Amino acid sequence: MEKGREQAQQSVERASQAGVSLQSITTTLNSINDMNTQIAYAAKEQSSVAEEINRNITLLNTLAEGNAAKVTQSSSSTSQLATMADNLQSMIKRFNIS
Template sequence: MRNLAKKTQESTVSIQNMIANLQSGSERAATSMQETLGKAQTGASNVVRAGELLEEIAEGIASISDRNIQVASAAEEQSLVAEEIHRNVNDINSLVIQVSAGAEQTAVTSRELARLAEQQQGLVGRFRVS
């Protein structure tokens, strides 16, 4: 009987140790699961925030793209205006050359008229009315 009691006691201690180990393992598993859950929630929050930031970045890129299009359009308009100004300057230059030639011709004609007027005055001076 003593042998049986001793084996029973040893088995009881062994079972108690197993139960203690199982309880300890269960507690560690529960703690680990809680930590993992916390990390998963933090990770999910980070993913949501990253998505929000990516959306903000996409909006910023779209805004920059729109502004680039506006700048390109304005540059093209300025180029067209510059070409028109260049044509107008060339036209003005041509007109200035024409006006200058006309003024020179007018000066030549004026000198000729002055010479003719002087000549006529000399001729008129020969005729005296008595």
């Protein structure tokens, strides 16, 4: 009878320890779940920021191409103006005032 009571007491203690261990495991799993949620949120935020950076780089590229075209156009216009100025200079040299 005494041996049965000791075994029952040991079983109760083991069950109590198992309960404490399960509670600790549950707490740890909840913590891991919270961290996974935070990681997923941070990854989503990083993805959004990366997409925004990509859009901005694309816009900058478009603007740079537009600026390059305008610089080429300005260079051409400047060259034409220089030619016209040379022609005008030649015409003025031929013009004689009597």
